[in-house]
Structures are given as C-alpha cells and as structure tokens.
Amino acid sequence: MIVPMLKYTFLVFYKEYDEFLHQMQKLGVLHVVTQDIELSEPTKQKYADLQTLEKTIAWLKKRPAPICRQTIEANTKEIITDLINKQNELEELEFQQESVKKAIQKALPWGNFSAPLIKSITNEGISLNFFGTTKKKFEHIQNRFSTVVQVSETGNQVLFVHINSNGQTNQFDAEPMQLPAESYAELEDKLEAITKQIKTINETLDCYAQNCINQLESEHKNLVQSLQFESILQNTQKKAEDKLMLLEGWVPKSKTLLLNHYLEHEHIVHLWRKARPGDKTPVLLRNNRFSKLFEPIGAMFSLPDYAELDLTVFFAPFFMMFFGFCLGDAGYGLLFLIGGGLYKLKAKTEIKPYLSLIQFLGVATILFGAISGTFFGINLITTELSLTAEIRHLFLNPDKMFNLSLILGGVQIIFGLFIKAANQTKQFGFRYALATCGWLIILIGSICYVMLSATEIIPENKLIIYLILGTGGFLIFFFSDPEVNLFARIGKGIWDVYSTVTGIFGDLLSYIRLFALGLSSAILGFVINDIGLQILGSSKILGPVFFVIFLLLGHTLNILISSLGSFVHPMRLTFVEFYKSAGFSGGGQAYQPFETIDGIEEKTNKYK
Known part of the structure; x- marks a missing residue:
C-alpha cells in the first residue's frame, strides 16, 4: 500500500534557519519539495567531485589489501589527484607491456642479434x-x-x-x-623494467586501499551532506526582504507525531494539508513481509503514482505462481527451498530478503512440478514408480497444463479489471469505473452462463446472455468518458470495444508462454537424464563417474537457463498484460527524506 502523505509549509526566521535545517535532518522525515533551479557552477563541481570520489572508493575496494607498512599522510584532494595520475600511468604502462609482449613474440624467432x-x-x-x-x-x-x-x-x-x-x-x-628494430634480449629487458614499474605503482595503490578508504568515505559523507544543505537552501523561498525562510515538504502521516512535537516545542510557524490532485506527491510503500519481497521487482518498471493503488500485493502471488509454472520441476524447487535456507544461516542481513524470495519461488516450483509430475527431469506420469502409482492419475498432462496456463491468464486479466475499477473509483469517482464494471459484467457473466448451462444447472436461454451483454454494453457505451457529451461517449465506447476485445485475446494468448517454458524446462531435464543413462551404460568403471558429473553439470545449466526465463517472462506478463488490465499509470517519485548520511545507510540496509 501507499503511505498517506501530508504537505508541510514552514516559515522560519533567517537567523534560526540553519538550526532548523539541522533539526530537520536529525528527524529525517521531510521530503523537500524541489523546484526547477539551475545549479551554480560550484555546486556542479561538487557533484563532479562526488562522482569522482564514488568511483575512486569503489575502485580501491576492489583491490586486495596486503599488509602495507607505509603510511600516507595527505589531504583528500592530494590523494585523489595522485590516484588519478597513478591510474593513468598504470593504464599507459599496461598498454606498453602488451605492446612489448607482442613485439617479443615477433622478435623471438630472430634470436638475440x-x-x-x-x-x-x-x-x-x-x-x-x-x-x-x-x-x-x-x-x-x-x-x-x-x-x-x-x-x-x-x-x-x-x-x-x-x-x-x-x-x-x-x-x-x-x-x-x-628484422625487428630491437632484439629479443633488449625487449625482454624492456618488459622487465615495465613490469617493475607496474609492480611499484600497484604496491602504492594497495597502500592507498589499506590506509585511505576510511578517509575518502568520510569526505564522501561530508560532501553529500554539504550538497544536501545546498539543495535545501536553493529550494527555500525568501520572504519579507530575505528575513523569513519558507520551505515546503512532504511527511508520511505515520511519522508526523515526532515532527509536530518538535514544531510545537520550538514554536515553528507551520501549516499542513493532505495531498491534492495535481500534487507531485512522493511515494512510500508499506507492505506485509511477503509482498515487500516483491517490491524490487515492481521498482524495475516504475513506482505507482500517489493517487493510484500499489499493485505489489496484487501481482506478488501471480508472479510467484508464474515462476513456478515456467520452471515446473519439483526437484529444482526443492533445491531453491533448501539452498536458500542453508545460505541464510551465514548470509548478511541485507541478502536474506532475496533468499526468502528465492525460497518462495522454490515453493511455487515444487507445487507446479508436483502438478505436472516432473522431478529432476523425470516424468512421473509415464515412469513406472511404485511411490507414484496411486497418485499418478492426479498429475496434469501437457494438454491440461496448456489449459491451466490460459485459465491463470484469464483469472489475472479479470482480476486486473477489478483493480482498474477500484483505481478509477479511488482517483476520479465511481462513475468513471462504470465502463470497466461493464466489461466485468460481460466477461464474468458470460463465463458463468456458459459453465452453468454446460453443466445443466440452468437451462440454455439466449435472453440471459442478451441481458448480460446489454447491461455491460450500456455501461461501456454511455460511461466510457463521463466528462464528454453523449455522442462522444458512444464513439469512445465503440473504440473501447474494439481495442479491448482484440487486446484481451492477444493478452490471453501471451500466457501460453507459461506452458511453453515449463514444457521446455521439463524436456531439457528429460534429455539430460536420457544422455546420462547412456553414459552410465557405456562403461562399468568410468560410466557411473561420468554419469554423476554429467547430471550435475547438465541440470545446473538447465536450472540457470530455465530460471532466467522463469523470471523474465512472468515479469513481462506482470508489466504488460496485468498492468494494462489494471490501468496502471506509474511514474511515482520515490520518497527521499532529508536526513543524516548514517540514517540513509541504516534505512538502505534495512530495506535490503
């Protein structure tokens, strides 16, 4: 769900403004409203320095950290300058080294002339x-x-x-x-000299990595904090001949208690109001433990707009099911479940949510592997195993799995229309959702009529289907756009019918990919097992050894390839078919409070 936001406006005396900003930063709840302001040259330079610092720190952290007895005493600017020079020198020497090596290969046949x-x-x-x-x-x-x-x-x-x-x-x-310009011996001497220079520079860089990362990170924090304050000052409006400072920002409703206590205690003049249509309100998501695992997947596409519903909690179960459908092997799912659990025992805190996600995906894979009767590439439907003899009739064959993929697609599309109606009601009012309700009446009513009449629960009566189509059609044609006149509504309704009918069939067929990917994964697993059995029978001594090696390599590659497709295609179904059915617009701006660097890092680690 999207956390409700309140917009605050502060009016502070200029002499107290600096202290006010420091207190706001400590509270860490205010998302400052930014304006389109051209950055000053000093600020642009600071951003460039910040980028250089980040690249340098990341580059130094990748280097090994051998014991270095040399101490480096220099300010940050001198360290950065020397590092850049040494990096450039190292690149040049490495280029020369490669050139000399190639020259040596050419000179080698001519000897030491x-x-x-x-x-x-x-x-x-x-x-x-x-x-x-x-x-x-x-x-x-x-x-x-x-x-x-x-x-x-x-x-x-x-x-x-x-x-x-x-x-x-x-x-x-x-x-x-x-004849080469230099002999083999001369080139060897040159290569040795260049290698020594490279070694000396690398030793110096290793010393920088051991001694200066903390200093650079401290400077990075100071620079970020300085830029934060500059950004706040640039987005502050000056009133009453620059004597009063006016600042606007957004605060989550759940975090206003501490802020209000501070404002009342310090007698800060302020106003607050709820978000209005047209406001660029930042978005903060708050979901349960299960749905929160899928927030990074949704963020790959876009955050929802503040005025609409957060779809994370709605697409999470479908994404989980679709992944299991595409991978579709109970053995592979068992590996995900057990492997993720074991890795959790020694994993860092920020990695554990991703491992939990892998475990949930593993559970779905076990479920659909059990439904389709696939275990490490073994087809339990056709394989004569005593363990599965009594339940073999419960497994779904490929034809039934094909139908299941279409059924799941239809369920998600109709579910998306329900969400679309709720979204339209939330943003604009119920009358804007009537056209969507018309489609729900037609789709659900038609499906129910066909199922009930096919099972002879109700008699076949064309009047019923005409009533369903007439009711839904009336809502579609006359409420397609409540703001325009009657003739424009009918025109838009006709276009809506054409685009929706063609779109629904196309979207529904897209879900066949679930069946196709699951089938391909099972076939690859079967082929790996079949080749492995041939290797096993090829030799009494080496056969079993190569059999085990081949199965491990084959199934590992199959898991990697199939898992990639099982992740990408459900994501495509979510972002295209489901989001379109749900009327998702997106484009939300992430809530980014003005706070201390330590607070940002703590929240980042907590989010991960």
Whole structure:
C-alpha cells in the first residue's frame, strides 16, 4: 500500500534557519519539495567531485589489501589527484607491456642479434637480406646458394638470412622480411623494467586501499551532506526582504507525531494539508513481509503514482505462481527451498530478503512440478514408480497444463479489471469505473452462463446472455468518458470495444508462454537424464563417474537457463498484460527524506 502523505509549509526566521535545517535532518522525515533551479557552477563541481570520489572508493575496494607498512599522510584532494595520475600511468604502462609482449613474440624467432654488429657489417659493403619461407622451399634454396644461413625454424616456417658481398641481386622464392628494430634480449629487458614499474605503482595503490578508504568515505559523507544543505537552501523561498525562510515538504502521516512535537516545542510557524490532485506527491510503500519481497521487482518498471493503488500485493502471488509454472520441476524447487535456507544461516542481513524470495519461488516450483509430475527431469506420469502409482492419475498432462496456463491468464486479466475499477473509483469517482464494471459484467457473466448451462444447472436461454451483454454494453457505451457529451461517449465506447476485445485475446494468448517454458524446462531435464543413462551404460568403471558429473553439470545449466526465463517472462506478463488490465499509470517519485548520511545507510540496509 501507499503511505498517506501530508504537505508541510514552514516559515522560519533567517537567523534560526540553519538550526532548523539541522533539526530537520536529525528527524529525517521531510521530503523537500524541489523546484526547477539551475545549479551554480560550484555546486556542479561538487557533484563532479562526488562522482569522482564514488568511483575512486569503489575502485580501491576492489583491490586486495596486503599488509602495507607505509603510511600516507595527505589531504583528500592530494590523494585523489595522485590516484588519478597513478591510474593513468598504470593504464599507459599496461598498454606498453602488451605492446612489448607482442613485439617479443615477433622478435623471438630472430634470436638475440646485435644491431651494432649488423650495422658495422653493412658499412663494410656486405648486405644482409632476411626472408621467410616454407621448410621445403628453404631446402631447395640452401642447395643452390651457399650464402644462405638459417636463423630459426618454427613448425613449417623457416627464417633465413642471405649474405651478399658481391653486390649481385639473387631472386628467392621467399617472402622478404624486416628484422625487428630491437632484439629479443633488449625487449625482454624492456618488459622487465615495465613490469617493475607496474609492480611499484600497484604496491602504492594497495597502500592507498589499506590506509585511505576510511578517509575518502568520510569526505564522501561530508560532501553529500554539504550538497544536501545546498539543495535545501536553493529550494527555500525568501520572504519579507530575505528575513523569513519558507520551505515546503512532504511527511508520511505515520511519522508526523515526532515532527509536530518538535514544531510545537520550538514554536515553528507551520501549516499542513493532505495531498491534492495535481500534487507531485512522493511515494512510500508499506507492505506485509511477503509482498515487500516483491517490491524490487515492481521498482524495475516504475513506482505507482500517489493517487493510484500499489499493485505489489496484487501481482506478488501471480508472479510467484508464474515462476513456478515456467520452471515446473519439483526437484529444482526443492533445491531453491533448501539452498536458500542453508545460505541464510551465514548470509548478511541485507541478502536474506532475496533468499526468502528465492525460497518462495522454490515453493511455487515444487507445487507446479508436483502438478505436472516432473522431478529432476523425470516424468512421473509415464515412469513406472511404485511411490507414484496411486497418485499418478492426479498429475496434469501437457494438454491440461496448456489449459491451466490460459485459465491463470484469464483469472489475472479479470482480476486486473477489478483493480482498474477500484483505481478509477479511488482517483476520479465511481462513475468513471462504470465502463470497466461493464466489461466485468460481460466477461464474468458470460463465463458463468456458459459453465452453468454446460453443466445443466440452468437451462440454455439466449435472453440471459442478451441481458448480460446489454447491461455491460450500456455501461461501456454511455460511461466510457463521463466528462464528454453523449455522442462522444458512444464513439469512445465503440473504440473501447474494439481495442479491448482484440487486446484481451492477444493478452490471453501471451500466457501460453507459461506452458511453453515449463514444457521446455521439463524436456531439457528429460534429455539430460536420457544422455546420462547412456553414459552410465557405456562403461562399468568410468560410466557411473561420468554419469554423476554429467547430471550435475547438465541440470545446473538447465536450472540457470530455465530460471532466467522463469523470471523474465512472468515479469513481462506482470508489466504488460496485468498492468494494462489494471490501468496502471506509474511514474511515482520515490520518497527521499532529508536526513543524516548514517540514517540513509541504516534505512538502505534495512530495506535490503
């Protein structure tokens, strides 16, 4: 659910304003109303410094922390400057290192030649020409010319030099090549020198990581707090020749008691009111322990608008079921349930909610795996097991699972229409929800009529279906938009009928993906088991070993691949089909109170 918000307006004398802001920050309940103000250059620079600090801290935390006896005494600006310089120098040296390594590979076949010696030989009128060719061709050249000397041989490639002292030009069936500018030994020395420089810089950076992270984090907190105050001051309106400071902000209704006590004790002039239509009211969600686990999933799309309903509690059970349907293997679900529980024993506090979510998804997977009769890729419907003999008839075959996916899709779409009607009533009034109620009458009435008449509970009577369609159609055509005239309403109603009918069929067919993904996961598991059994029978000694290894690797990959699809596709069904049926608009702004950095971190960890 969305926590109700109250808008507060404060009027404070300018000499008391700084103390007032500090008290507001300690209370940590006020979400300040911001205005479209151009940031000053100093403020922009502070934001740039903040970004640099965050990147630097994150980069240092990734480095190992060996024992460093060197102490670093410098201010934050000097540390940042030196770190940036050393990072740039390190990148340049690493680039040079790679270049030298490539040069070494090219120089290696030519050996440790002496460039001065070659130059002196050339000065004596003796020319040295270098070539490369195949081994067979070189044997032919060597038989013809005694002035040819092999330098190296790598596989079928031969490098050789032709010593020419008479000035004659000889033609060889070989590729002319250039001698490297530096010999192998010279490049090795250069590589060693660069490696030493890199090691020295890394040692210095490791010392920074050991000694300076706390200092940088402290500076980060101070800078964030400074920017917070600057933001508040920029969004403060000055009245009465700058003698009075006017500040507006939002406070959750559940947190106003402590704020009101402070305001009354300090005699702060203030007004408050409830949120009105058109206000940019921030959104704070408050759900039960189960639904809260799914809030990060909903936040991937958008927070709800303050005026509408929070859909987290409504889509959470469906998302859980759809995940289980897509994965659809009771064995895999059991691994999720047990693995998440065991990891909880040693996991950090902020990770535990995610592990609880995994366990709930595992429960749903066990349920749908039991319904479809799949356990670690074993088809319990066709496999002759004494344990499942008495309950085998309860498992649903693929045809029934296909129908189940459509039924679940239809239930969610109709449920979404109920929520849409509630949303429209909450935001605009009941008459705006009458058209949606018309669709509910048509859909639910038609389904009930077909089911009751098919089971002969009621006789077939076309008058009943005409009454259902007429009642629903009347609401759709005449209440599609209560604010326009009658003819415009009918026109909008006709368009609503066309778009809704085509949309519902398309949305309903989208739920077939639940069946398809569940079937593919089961088939992959079956194929893994089948190949594993073939490996088992291939050898009496090694067969069982490779059988176990293959099953572990195969099912692990299947779990990873299938889990990804089982997470993404239910999310797609939620954000597209369900949100559309529920009339979700979104676009809500998150509630971000003005508070101390320690308070923000504490709440962040608590939320996680």
